[in-house]
Amino acid sequence: MTRRMSASPPIAHVVAGNVSVAEDWKRVYHLGGDHWQSFDGGPARSKAVYEALVALGPTPHPNETAKVIGNRTWAHLACTHCHERVLQAYRAEPEGYDKEDAPLICAPCVLAFAVQLGVTS
Numbered sequence: 001m002t003r004r005m006s007a008s009p010p011i012a013h014v015v016a017g018n019v020s021v022a023e024d025w026k027r028v029y030h031l032g033g034d035h036w037q038s039f040d041g042g043p044a045r046s047k048a049v050y051e052a053l054v055a056l057g058p059t060p061h062p063n064e065t066a067k068v069i070g071n072r073t074w075a076h077l078a079c080t081h082c083h084e085r086v087l088q089a090y091r092a093e094p095e096g097y098d099k100e101d102a103p104l105i106c107a108p109c110v111l112a113f114a115v116q117l118g119v120t121s
């Protein structure tokens with residue numbers, strides 16, 4: 001989900017989507033049949049996580065997904081600078097730049113850059 005702000009250069013406000021990661025999880029951890037790759041204590045745990053992800057439905061909030069899995073690496077955005085997993089971030093999208101390659105920067109890092117540059121009041 002992207003909302004373009006009026007600032008120049010173009011800065012996109014990017015929000016982590018309410019998207020199920022159940023099938024991605026299954027692709028990584030399900031080995032076929034009754035066989036699951038071990039996760040956080042064993043194969044039974046990775047299967048239980050998959051079932052809990054399915055139970056969240058097709059549009060879970062990223063925090064619900066993180067609570068089931070036990071970390072934020074699956075449904076949150078990663079800040080390119082500090083590597084924190086966040087719900088929203090900002091991305092500069094200059095003309096002709098492939099936005100998928102553009103760094104995502106979290107609000108605390110944006111603020112830190114602004115302070116460093118002396119552009120805050």
Ligand SMILES: [Zn+2]
Nearest residue numbers: 079082106109
């Ligand atoms: Zn950051």
